[in-house]
Amino acid sequence: MKERKKGPLLAVGMLVVTALGASPAWADKATDEIAKYREMIADGNPSELVAAQGEDLWKKKRGPKNASLEQCDLGLGPGVIKGAYAQMPRYFKDTGKVQDLETRLMTCMQSLQGIEPKEVINAQWLKGERETMAALVAYVVTESNGAKIKVDLRHPEMKKMYDLGKMAFYYRSGPMDFSCTTCHGDTGKRIRLQDLPDLRKQEGAAAGWGSWPAYRVSNGQFWTMQHRLNDCYRQQRTAEPIYGSDVTIALSVYLAGTANGGTMLTPGLKR
């Protein structure tokens, strides 16, 4: 895995050097080059390795109950993974809650394997049970690649989470007065050279929601949606959202619901 990272990282380094040496008029060209580079390595998305680990972990007997996750119900019936992520978050009758993929997997780990949610919630990113979670996520979302985003908002709890998520999206706070809309509330903007999807609109939400979770070339890490949202809030300069907390679910419902009709291109590949 380490050996494999070197290639793309070196290529990115060269791109940055090229970009810095260019004149201002070349700014758009530089973003084009990054897009081109993404296409180049799309065939060998390093997420495949993480997803393969996830598949092993899905089938492996683990935890106090020494069981696999093969009977986990992600909404389409026990053990059905194909297309399941494209319809999440969703309301689950058995827990009486709206759950995203990660909180649902925590439910399965607890009920099937006896692994307590706090093992994931209290872990560091990409360590311990949260590393396991990332691998499982990579596996599940790969099985929704190319599927239509189809989140059912009809249940009253889903409708409510959508409304709460929208309120959270516009909520300004903290020392920099930022909200999600500061960066994602307008069309055609970018931060530095990074293009920003307008997440209020179907097209932008589909591009954003539909390309996460993703492998990040810049740090060689696979990031889940919980990880992505956590870092958005870090850069908003707010306090830290608790892993799997309601605000993360509500925002996910708002984003996925707005993205409905788009296509999942997961796992994504990011700078």
Added chain:
Amino acid sequence: MKKITLAMGLFCAFPAAWAANDALYADFKAMMDSSFQSNGIAAKHRMYQLDFQKACSGEKDPPKKEMQAIEAAQLKTIRYPADGKYLGDWKEGEKIAISGRGLTWTDKTRFDNGGGCYNCHQLSHHEISYGTIGPSLLEYGKVRGSSDEIIKYTWGKIYNAKAYNACSNMPRNGDAEILTEQQMKHLMAYLFDPASPVNKK
């Protein structure tokens, strides 16, 4: 008489709608309260909104009158340099404009912050990695000159952008103690000094 009945009917209809929104808003507040935790310098109280932050958290900006009231209140927060000197060293200013660091839960101290200017603005002739959330400030001083009026306005804008546009995306660099007075002076020089690459090709 009929008109009055209709008006009464409408009047009575509103509180019901408000009650529904109030219930949702109460749930929203409870959700925000239970979903965040302090981490390092990013304490939980950051989730509690200032009045103008709340007013600017809708899909649309608040009515003009409310915007003007916010702007008037924010204008009063601006502190101009006591020594009357507005311009520092543009080279230091460039470093501050480029740095986007500070105030996150991975930062050790809440001081020592960057201005993050390039995240949103084009500034100099040679830096191509700039954002477009804010307007281009290329040749800022060259285009605008350096009258007392423009100098004072620019200082105020950096210190507290909400004094000029209540719901501006731009942070209150002075008022929220993101940058020091000295750092803001360096940024001013970056914008106004004829030798600064903002103005000189």
